[in-house]
Amino acid sequence: MTDAVPVRVLIVDDEAPARSILREMLSDRDGVSIVGECANGFEAVKAAAELAPDVVFLDVEMPKLDGFEVRELIDPSIAVVFVTAYDSYALRAFEVHAVDYVLKPFRAERLGDALDRARARRGQPPPPPDAATALAAAARPAGTYLSRIVVREGTRVHVVPVDRLDFAEAQDDAVQLKTGGRKLRKAGTIGSLADGLDPGRFVRIHRSYVLNIDRLARLELYAKGSYVAILSDGTRLPVSREGHARLKALLGTEAGA
Amino acid sequence: MSALHPILARKGRFLPLLSTAIPIAALLTGLLARQGAFRFGEAVTLAWPLAFVAVFLFLSVWYVAMAAPLRGGRILRTVVTHAVAAALICSVWVLSGAGAARLLVPLWGATFPQRYAAQVPVLFTTGILLYLLSLALHAVLLAVEATREAERHALQLQVLAREAELKALRAQIHPHFLFNSLNSISALVGTDPPRAREMCLYLSEFLRKSLALGERKSIPVREEVALAKAYLEVEGLRFGSRLTVEEALETGGQDCLVPPLLLQPLVENAVRHGIATRVEGGVIRLEARRSGNRLRILIENPFDPDAPARRGAGVGLSNVRSRLAARYGSDALFAARKLADRYLVVLSMPAQAAD
Numbered sequence: 001m002t003d004a005v006p007v008r009v010l011i012v013d014d015e016a017p018a019r020s021i022l023r024e025m026l027s028d029r030d031g032v033s034i035v036g037e038c039a040n041g042f043e044a045v046k047a048a049a050e051l052a053p054d055v056v057f058l059d060v061e062m063p064k065l066d067g068f069e070v071r072e073l074i075d076p077s078i079a080v081v082f083v084t085a086y087d088s089y090a091l092r093a094f095e096v097h098a099v100d101y102v103l104k105p106f107r108a109e110r111l112g113d114a115l116d117r118a119r120a121r122r123g124q125p126p127p128p129p130d131a132a133t134a135l136a137a138a139a140r141p142a143g144t145y146l147s148r149i150v151v152r153e154g155t156r157v158h159v160v161p162v163d164r165l166d167f168a169e170a171q172d173d174a175v176q177l178k179t180g181g182r183k184l185r186k187a188g189t190i191g192s193l194a195d196g197l198d199p200g201r202f203v204r205i206h207r208s209y210v211l212n213i214d215r216l217a218r219l220e221l222y223a224k225g226s227y228v229a230i231l232s233d234g235t236r237l238p239v240s241r242e243g244h245a246r247l248k249a250l251l252g253t254e255a256g257a
Numbered sequence: 258m259s260a261l262h263p264i265l266a267r268k269g270r271f272l273p274l275l276s277t278a279i280p281i282a283a284l285l286t287g288l289l290a291r292q293g294a295f296r297f298g299e300a301v302t303l304a305w306p307l308a309f310v311a312v313f314l315f316l317s318v319w320y321v322a323m324a325a326p327l328r329g330g331r332i333l334r335t336v337v338t339h340a341v342a343a344a345l346i347c348s349v350w351v352l353s354g355a356g357a358a359r360l361l362v363p364l365w366g367a368t369f370p371q372r373y374a375a376q377v378p379v380l381f382t383t384g385i386l387l388y389l390l391s392l393a394l395h396a397v398l399l400a401v402e403a404t405r406e407a408e409r410h411a412l413q414l415q416v417l418a419r420e421a422e423l424k425a426l427r428a429q430i431h432p433h434f435l436f437n438s439l440n441s442i443s444a445l446v447g448t449d450p451p452r453a454r455e456m457c458l459y460l461s462e463f464l465r466k467s468l469a470l471g472e473r474k475s476i477p478v479r480e481e482v483a484l485a486k487a488y489l490e491v492e493g494l495r496f497g498s499r500l501t502v503e504e505a506l507e508t509g510g511q512d513c514l515v516p517p518l519l520l521q522p523l524v525e526n527a528v529r530h531g532i533a534t535r536v537e538g539g540v541i542r543l544e545a546r547r548s549g550n551r552l553r554i555l556i557e558n559p560f561d562p563d564a565p566a567r568r569g570a571g572v573g574l575s576n577v578r579s580r581l582a583a584r585y586g587s588d589a590l591f592a593a594r595k596l597a598d599r600y601l602v603v604l605s606m607p608a609q610a611a612d
């Protein structure tokens with residue numbers, strides 16, 4: 001690239017030699033400024049929020065958060081290039097709108113191509129608003145369900161194991177997660193969150209609610225054809241007709257009350 | 258099954274087969290001498306040739322039984338086939354008796370064949386009974402053969418499966434390990450050439466050893482550990498200070514024999530699902546100890562219990578478990594435990610010292 005558009009690059013890999021080769025090859029390119037290097041997922045999310053890079057070169061298997069969880073938590077307008085030794089993540093990388101997928105080890109030219117693509121992507125609109133939770137759904141291997149949900153508050157990352165999720169409530173363009181005494185707000189729709197959860201444990205009881213059935217204490221008839229779910233901590237949640245049918249299907253006759 | 262009768266297929270069975278003529282001869286003697294139809298001497302001379310012919314004639318029931326099996330075939334067809342065969346075989350048998358009676362004329366007088374003819378219905382009936390007895394015995398024989406065949410087949414399959422698994426295991430140098438190592442070398446070539454060279458050497462050592470060891474049936478723990486250490490040296494260059502190895506290898510334990518590459522998947526797991534999941538890394542601990550006639554091996558590593566699960570955690574474990582079971586049966590013990598943030602694998606097996 002001769003007409004070097006300046007580009008801010010963040011490097012994320014838990015192995016020092018892997019970071020050093022990325023730094024070496026990228027810093028040779030015109031217009032590139034390497035704004036930071038991170039050795040794990042938490043650092044990466046923090047650095048992405050604070051340093052506002054244009055491109056992140058991101059490893060997949062890392063401590064704390066893997067590359068897909070990092071992608072899910074950082075600003076969707078940041079271009080992501082996955083750099084990994086595993087070719088098996090390529091499809092998921094495509095699903096989360098990665099700019100490129102580079103296999104280790106790589107040539108400087110290959111990395112340069114990825115950088116050029118990221119440059120070309122700049123200024124284009126970020127993926128649709130529902131992307132965040134769709135990303136979460138893609139962030140797990142096919143045929144499995146989410147084992148944890150990651151939420152970012154500013155530069156802080158919360159990791160919520162799904163068994164600690166009481167219920168989720170739709171709020172405008174986000175989802176509020178209720179876990180123990182805590183409420184966490186996560187971008188995305190409740191539908192795509194529900195898609196990632198084990199349907200044997202989580203039920204969409206209402207257009208706006210997904211419930212962990214372990215938290216359900218009982219059901220009360222509220223009006224004709226509509227019910228209220230009473231949770232073990234006393235919380236009352238509305239249950240729609242469809243939600244009641246789903247509960248009944250899952251719990252058998254117990255839900256008849 | 259071969260075309261030869263199973264009883265004749267083996268040498269040692271011929272005399273026992275001939276000896277079955279004795280009870281048949283005794284039975285026929287009794288039958289022919291009953292109610293004074295024949296004198297005892299006459300009965301004996303007639304019964305023996307009949308008995309010997311019967312032994313061989315009724316062996317042929319086996320072929321009939323094969324052609325019209327009692328189980329699985331069509332009932333009508335089976336019944337008809339056996340009825341025809343029985344009639345045929347008994348006729349031949351009775352006729353052979355008539356031949357014998359004719360040959361015995363010089364001994365017992367000219368009326369002997371006629372007196373024999375009078376006994377034909379009794380002999381024919383006896384023949385039918387002998388046919389049925391033979392059929393029953395052959396059915397049992399066939400069933401036993403079938404069972405043995407099935408067992409042999411199952412055993413063969415088991416052996417094949419085990420060999421295939423072993424082969425797969427031997428070839429199972431994770432490509433990702435290679436790619437990551439090559440990536441590190443690629444990085445070090447620019448920044449630290451001596452270490453890049455060192456890494457090439459460790460990697461070669463590991464590859465050469467794992468290829469060589471996979472060819473052998475058993476290797477001393479010492480060699481297995483040397484392989485693991487070559488592997489850990491390579492990984493050490495990737496992970497730097499995050500990876501530390503601690504070992505407690507008793508001499509007696511190191512001399513014991515184990516299947517090759519038994520520990521390798523466990524050591525790889527300890528890195529990938531243990532050390533690599535932790536920002537701060539940690540210590541992989543290897544222990545091998547012989548106590549009495551048991552060999553005990555322990556591999557311990559820290560891991561991040563909150564880390565997202567990485568693929569393939571169970572494959573290595575189940576491989577080791579099944580290889581242990583294949584080699585030692587119930588004599589081997591395999592336990593993998595999570596204790597808070599530590600992962601512990603213990604193997605215990607009979608100690609077999611190298612010569």
